[in-house]
Amino acid sequence: DADVTQTPRNRITKTGKRIMLECSQTKGHDRMYWYRQDPGLGLRLIYYSFDVKDINKGEISDGYSVSRQAQAKFSLSLESAIPNQTALYFCATSGLWPVGSPLHFGNGTRLTVT
Amino acid sequence: SQQGEEDPQALSIQEGENATMNCSYKTSINNLQWYRQNSGRGLVHLILIRSNEREKHSGRLRVTLDTSKKSSSLLITASRAADTASYFCATDRETSGSRLTFGEGTQLTVNP
Numbered sequence: 001d002a003d004v005t006q007t008p009r010n011r012i013t014k015t016g017k018r019i020m021l022e023c024s025q026t027k028g029h030d031r032m033y034w035y036r037q038d039p040g041l042g043l044r045l046i047y048y049s050f051d052v053k054d055i056n057k058g059e060i061s062d063g064y065s066v067s068r069q070a071q072a073k074f075s076l077s078l079e080s081a082i083p084n085q086t087a088l089y090f091c092a093t094s095g096l097w098p099v100g101s102p103l104h105f106g107n108g109t110r111l112t113v114t
Numbered sequence: 115s116q117q118g119e120e121d122p123q124a125l126s127i128q129e130g131e132n133a134t135m136n137c138s139y140k141t142s143i144n145n146l147q148w149y150r151q152n153s154g155r156g157l158v159h160l161i162l163i164r165s166n167e168r169e170k171h172s173g174r175l176r177v178t179l180d181t182s183k184k185s186s187s188l189l190i191t192a193s194r195a196a197d198t199a200s201y202f203c204a205t206d207r208e209t210s211g212s213r214l215t216f217g218e219g220t221q222l223t224v225n226p
Contacts, residue, residue, distance in 0.1 A: 004156070033213075042202060042218040043157075058213070090156055100145040100164070100206050103214060105156030 003027045006091050006106035013081050014114055021076045021109045023091030030096050032074040033103065034058075034066060037088040046089075049074055081113040120203060120217040128225050133190040135220040137203030138183075144206045146179055146186050147214065151200045160188075160201075193224045 004025045013019050023032065030051050035043040045058030047066040055066060063085060065077045078085055088110050092103040121136045137146070145164045149157040163170045163179045163186065170177050176189040190197055200221050204214040 035216075040218060043216040045213060045215075048213060088154070092157075100147075100162060102147055102159035102162055103149075103157070103204075105158070107156045108154070110154070 004091060004093055004104055004106040006089075006109050008109060009107070010110045010112075012112045012114065015082055017081050019078050019081055019111070021078075021089055021091075021111070023074045023076070023106060025072050025091075025093045025104075027093050027095075027104060028071075029093035029104070030071065031094045032068065033092045033094075034064075034074070034076045035090045035092060036060065037090060037108075043090065046076065078111075078113075081111075083113045085111065086113045087111060120201075120220045122220060123218070124221045124223070126223040126225065127193055129193060129195055131193055131224075133193050133197070133222055133224070135188045135201050135203075135222070137186045137188070137217055139186075139203075139205045140184065141207050143181075146177075147204045147206070148175075148177060148186075148188050149202045149204060149216075151202065151219070153199075157202060190222075193222075195224050195226045198222060198224050 007022045033048040034046040037043050044060050046064050047058055049055050049068045052068050067075050088108050090108050091106045094103050095101040119138050127133055145162055147162045148160045150160050151157045161172050161177050163177050174191045179186045200219045202219045203217045
């Protein structure tokens with residue numbers, strides 16, 4: 001079983017719809033992240049959470065919200081989807097120690113907004 | 115703006131050749147990491163080099179870091195077709211609070 005699981009793997013939705021992308025992890029990590037990947041732009045950080053009560057905006061949080069329901073679960077919502085939110089979305093986790101621990105990624109959710 | 119800029123954007127080589135990818139960054143860092151991404155899949159961590167280190171090895175991978183030039187390179191020796199992937203550098207900036215900033219990646223193609 002994957003350590004970081006994202007659902008759904010693919011999603012097509014219409015402009016204006018609210019959708020939620022889910023992430024769960026079995027690594028026991030406190031830190032969780034949502035990234036967006038667009039061709040030619042690398043990965044950009046949307047939101048991150050260092051523990052259940054900690055939520056922080058990343059570079060591109062406008063139009064997104066998150067919820068950290070438990071240490072193992074971190075969901076990303078698009079309140080009213082728009083076509084330029086079409087992208088590949090990744091959830092990642094990392095441990096607290098050692099400092100600079102690497103990220104562990106899920107396999108992504110490919111979102112298309114029509 | 116992206117902290118890391120990678121060069122080249124795309125690289126095509128023959129099996130057995132070495133592949134070198136470069137990453138430049140703008141601000142002081144705690145560490146720099148390299149990741150690999152197979153098409154459409156999640157990124158996988160390859161190697162981490164801290165700001166006080168100059169070179170690290172892991173199997174066929176060699177990473178160098180020059181903090182005076184704010185640059186790093188990833189060398190894959192004796193490449194294989196299975197090394198075909200995108201490679202990303204990511205920097206943990208001193209002011210970032212342990213958030214990584216990714217470059218745009220180098221697409222490596224290793225031809226059999």
